[in-house]
Amino acid sequence: MNYDYLIVGSGLFGSTFACEAAKRGKRVKVIDKRSHIGGNIYTEKIEGINVHKYGAHIFHTNNKKIWGYVNQFAEFNRYTNSPIANYKGEIYNLPFNMNTFNKLWGVVTPEEAREKIEQQKAEAHLGKPTNLEEQAISLIGTDVYLKLIKGYTEKQWGRKATELPPFIIRRLPVRFTYDNNYFNDKYQGIPIGGYTQIIDKMLSSDLIDVELNTDFFSRKDEYLRRYPKIIYTGMIDQFFNYQFGTLEYRSLKFETEVLNQHNFQGNAVVNYTDAETPYTRIIEHKHFEFGDQPKTVITREFPLNWERGDEPYYPMNDEKNNALYRKYKKLADRTPNVLFGGRLGMYQYYDMHQVIAASLAAVAREFDEKASC
Template structure:
């Protein structure tokens, strides 16, 4: 059969592009090396609970166009992300807010909290932050940094906080209100019935053929010769045979358990911020959908050093890796018949709404409408 496109990967970028191409009458072949569709947003049902197989995924965006777009594939609930931090048995609210400051310092007003942070920042003699530790202390003070940032962050990235770039911590919200909502975005929720259905609907066209357990690199030359255009969402350095060096990632291991109890931790996400606990967080999946099932499913998330063959989750966007990626990006620009996309193709940390936005931009550029 003659195809117009080969799409490598059934995550959001590849699936959105496939859906939009098929809408325009194009024939699309989609391959994925895993045995299921939907990439890292894949959910599977266990005991009536939608289990996020590759970590917690909460959809959030300020973009009405993106929100309307994804809602055509699923109905979303009103879930609000309000994780809590567990530091050696002490429980604190995340994001850092007045509830956090009150429990830690006994302060009641935003002004008192700001004065406490400023006092600790001055005591640490921090001018312009040059690393994550300095950035964190300047944002939230020494106490919160030591209890709620340092251990978690060093586990997550496998490096000392003083060796990590300052920008990483800037993603963490700090609020001087009693608001436990982690995201300030206007639209937020979890698809009722899980994420997999979204990709199933995107790939349901008769013009789209899906092949699972198909590794692009097992037939790379054949694919390059057979398809006029390729949408590639794998690792960009692997595509080019690592000729400029290997880009670094952090990987994860998941330990999922079905428990014969109704409620294990009382919240969907609990972060473990001390250095001694080997996992960074525990996810209790039923709370994403306000579940009342008699049993529960939990997942412990263990960060690990990425090695070739492991699943790459978080790009290490430090100066060295960004320099290597720039070389790959410049090389990729010389291949107009290949579109690189997604976290791995663009070596960038994307949230789900950002991936959809990037895919729709690629669609507009490709089809000029």
Template sequence: MKKYDYLIVGSGLFGVIFAYRSKQMGKNCLVIDKRPHLGGNVYCENIVGINVHKYGAHIFHTSNKEVWDFVNNIVPFNRYTNCPVANYKGKLYNLPFNMNTFYQMWGVLTPEEASAKIEEQKAEAVKMLNGREPQNLEEQALTLVGKDIFEKLIKEYTEKQWGRKCSELPAFIIKRLPVRLVFDNNYFNDKYQGIPIGGYNKLIEGLLDGVECLTNTDFFNSEYRDWQKYADKLVYCGPLDQYFNYQYGKLNWRTVRFETETKDCPNYQGNAVVNYTSHDESYTRIIEHKHFEMFGQEVYDCPKTVISKEYSTEYKEGMEPYYPVNDDQNDQLAERYRHLAEQEENVIFGGRLAEYKYYDMAPVIEKVLNIKNI
């Protein structure tokens, strides 16, 4: 029987970057994934010539030049810049909150006018609290940006995301809300951002070139559960609580349901991301996938388009877990499981599921690149 240096459970970014590095170090590994494809949540499926982000929009951004150079060495990235738009009851507002937003909201023309309007509304919220600290998300947001922005661009959108009223959500969820007093619609502050040219599958294929992989292979329902027979070490990227057979109970997640459809037109909404911030629509946003990779005339050279409506929902068994629920109960439970994980010999726990932490893509890559002695 062939024995590997590493058995890697899960082919998301943590797993595939680890596999790539282990291959560079002369180690051999086997990557297994229960899904019928590789790439985890960055996997794209091609529909009418468009790379569709099957598990939600993934926009790569980082200020770490080492990470940016690393991924571009695998596949070059394009110039996509994330500039989402918010639709509130048929009126459009630029995101993140910047001078375009404030002009659309109040008609103000200068940073001084915008700042004065925000400070006026913040003062009303602070007066309402009468000297006490904000007790929930609603009070926290009102003290940061005031009533108008909160009610049109935060309140109902957040309630759709979490399935709870803002007055019932903890204040720490919104520790800060960036306010830009410049006309800048670029959502991220990072120095680098883009999408792999040809889609994320190109990145995954490049990272896994020469690596042995198995799909449709569930770690917990296969021979590989007894992993010591097959490898010296295990890299586990699945759910943290499941590894320990839920012995302390199950961790909670939020998840997302997608409705994807092909439209018989070249340009449906004119932007990759449009958030729907009122309860008038049950979905949180619409993604138009072609705008991640097609620009200018390319948009119209492709006669159809593909959109995905996103519905935030409570996690149920069999769904894909997306967002950890960072309340006191889940944080304490996760810490108990992390303590168990630290005691596991020759097992590396990595990634969003295995660490019960929400990660953007670049920090995951950075974390693996910083692992010594692979």
């Protein structure tokens, strides 16, 4: 079979590109090392519940064109992301808002909350923040930092907050309203019936063939010889055999459990912000789609240090790793007939809407068209 493109990875970037290439009459082969399509947005039905197998995925964007684009593949519900924090049994609303401040300090008005935060910032005697801890306190004060940020963040990144760069938390959502909606984006929701259907429809063209349980690196040289163009969405450093060194990633472990009860925690996402609890959050999947099934399915999410051979979930975008990535990016730009995309190929912590936008931009460049999103 003669193909125009080999796409390595059936996540959002690769599947969006495959879909658009097929629309333009191109024949596409998609390979994936996993036993299913969809990458990390894959959902699996368990006890009638669409389970997010690789962590919670809530689609949100301010881009009307991206929202319209993804809605052609699925109908989205009105789910609003309103996680809560559990600190040693104390429950707080997220993102940090007047409900959080009222629970912490008993304040009622935004002015009272601002005064409390400013008082704590002054008592900390901070200059220009040089690490995440100082940045967080400069934004929200010490009480919120110690109860709701420090433990969670150090578990998530596997480092002390004083060793993490300040930019990680620079866009910390802080609101002086009684609003528990985590995102400010205009468009938000969960696809009714799960995310896998989106990828399935993207790859449904007769011009697209999909091969699962297939490792690109087992036949890398052959693939490079046989295919005129490759869209690669794996780790960029692995593609180049780690010749400049290994980029750092964070990995995750998921423990999923079916419970013989109707409702376990009353919310889709509960973050555990103390240092002692080994997991960062528990997801109760039925609440993403307002489920009323007699049983429920929960997943505990454990952050892990990443080593070669582990599944990489997100990049460590600190100064050292970004500098190393730039070396690989220069090499990638000089590599003929290979386009690097997605979180791992571009070493970026992308949300879903950003992945789609990046893929559509790559499509526009590839086919010399004006970008539509």
